[in-house]
Amino acid sequence: MSGVRSREDSAAVRAGLAVGFAAAAYGVSYGALAVAAGLDVWQTCVMSLLMFTGGSQFAFIGVIATGGVAAGPTAIASAAILGIRNGIYGVRVAPIIGGPWWKKVAAAWVTIDETTAVSTNQPTKRSQRIGFWTTAAATFVGWNLTSLVGALIGDALGDPRAWGLDAAAAAAFVGLLWPRLRQVQTIAVASAAAVVAIVLTPVLLPGLPVLVAGVVAVVVGGFNWFANSEPPLVPLEREGA
Amino acid sequence: MTLWLLVIIASLACLALKLAGYLVPPSVLDKPAPSRIANLLTVALLSALVAVQTLGSGTGLQFDARVPALVVAVVLFALRVPFVIVVVLAAVTAALIRLSGWG
Numbered sequence: 001m002s003g004v005r006s007r008e009d010s011a012a013v014r015a016g017l018a019v020g021f022a023a024a025a026y027g028v029s030y031g032a033l034a035v036a037a038g039l040d041v042w043q044t045c046v047m048s049l050l051m052f053t054g055g056s057q058f059a060f061i062g063v064i065a066t067g068g069v070a071a072g073p074t075a076i077a078s079a080a081i082l083g084i085r086n087g088i089y090g091v092r093v094a095p096i097i098g099g100p101w102w103k104k105v106a107a108a109w110v111t112i113d114e115t116t117a118v119s120t121n122q123p124t125k126r127s128q129r130i131g132f133w134t135t136a137a138a139t140f141v142g143w144n145l146t147s148l149v150g151a152l153i154g155d156a157l158g159d160p161r162a163w164g165l166d167a168a169a170a171a172a173f174v175g176l177l178w179p180r181l182r183q184v185q186t187i188a189v190a191s192a193a194a195v196v197a198i199v200l201t202p203v204l205l206p207g208l209p210v211l212v213a214g215v216v217a218v219v220v221g222g223f224n225w226f227a228n229s230e231p232p233l234v235p236l237e238r239e240g241a
Numbered sequence: 242m243t244l245w246l247l248v249i250i251a252s253l254a255c256l257a258l259k260l261a262g263y264l265v266p267p268s269v270l271d272k273p274a275p276s277r278i279a280n281l282l283t284v285a286l287l288s289a290l291v292a293v294q295t296l297g298s299g300t301g302l303q304f305d306a307r308v309p310a311l312v313v314a315v316v317l318f319a320l321r322v323p324f325v326i327v328v329v330l331a332a333v334t335a336a337l338i339r340l341s342g343w344g
Contacts, residue, residue: 029328043248050252060251062290066297072247082286083255085279090262091270108259164335167310170294171331174314175324177287189281190288197289201297213289214282221278
């Protein structure tokens with residue numbers, strides 16, 4: 001009995017470390033791109049510490065990179081809209097965590113794609129908790145360290161365009177999007193949102209086309225067009241790797 | 242508004258959304274629509290960001306070295322090449338094209 005339990009526990013630890021370290025590797029690209037977008041090394045690191053959710057961080061610096069500080073409100077809105085899904089994850093993960101309020105606050109801080117995916121993939125409540133906290137620790141330490149490393153590299157590189165860092169930003173967004181393109185519905189939304197953003201770019205202030213493209217998701221999701229199957233809660237490329 | 246203020250507000254907003262998930266009752270997710278729309282919002286924004294990062298230039302559109310770099314990235318992701326390697330190779334593609342004098 002205890003042998004079975006410990007095997008599940010160590011499987012949860014292994015999954016957590018693998019997913020955590022894989023995610024942490026993104027931190028280098030985030031750090032370098034943040035500095036290229038105009039943030040200083042401190043701002044880059046504060047975002048990783050406090051915001052701690054890759055998609056929102058990439059979105060924030062993406063909008064700042066094209067629109068500057070003037071696009072601030074849309075940068076905040078883009079980061080927040082991409083952060084909504086963490087709230088949904090919290091609803092699912094809260095019963096797994098339990099415990100006193102301070103434990104829930106700590107858990108909420110690190111409730112992201114990676115921790116939710118590993119945790120909800122484990123068979124027992126105990127291994128779900130172990131998976132959650134292992135992934136959280138590995139991702140939090142790794143993401144913050146590699147963000148700093150990336151920021152220092154970006155700082156040393158100078159002209160971001162000469163190094164192709166603007167193209168790297170687009171590639172990073174493709175990487176975040178890719179695991180989610182499994183259903184007809186998500187592919188339809190992704191295609192329509194890209195077209196909307198491009199058509200509106202010459203018309204609206206920088207940053208706004210991205211927000212307006214979000215309307216596509218609300219309409220398609222609200223009427224549930226193109227639905228064939230429910231997508232998984234957290235589509236992760238390296239889930240359980 | 243300074244960049245520092247933007248960084249702090251955006252960070253606190255994301256943190257507040259995470260906390261909200263622990264405060265609302267689980268019955269919120271009994272209807273599939275909210276969770277489906279949140280998922281699709283993520284897809285829509287990421288896709289819009291890909292498009293704007295690739296073709297946007299201030300308030301205009303520009304076809305330059307970022308486009309071939311994006312094609313390289315898509316092909317490599319389809320071949321299941323790891324994230325960091327793809328991002329670096331996309332940057333190298335754009336950098337080499339610019340070094341050659343175009344884009």
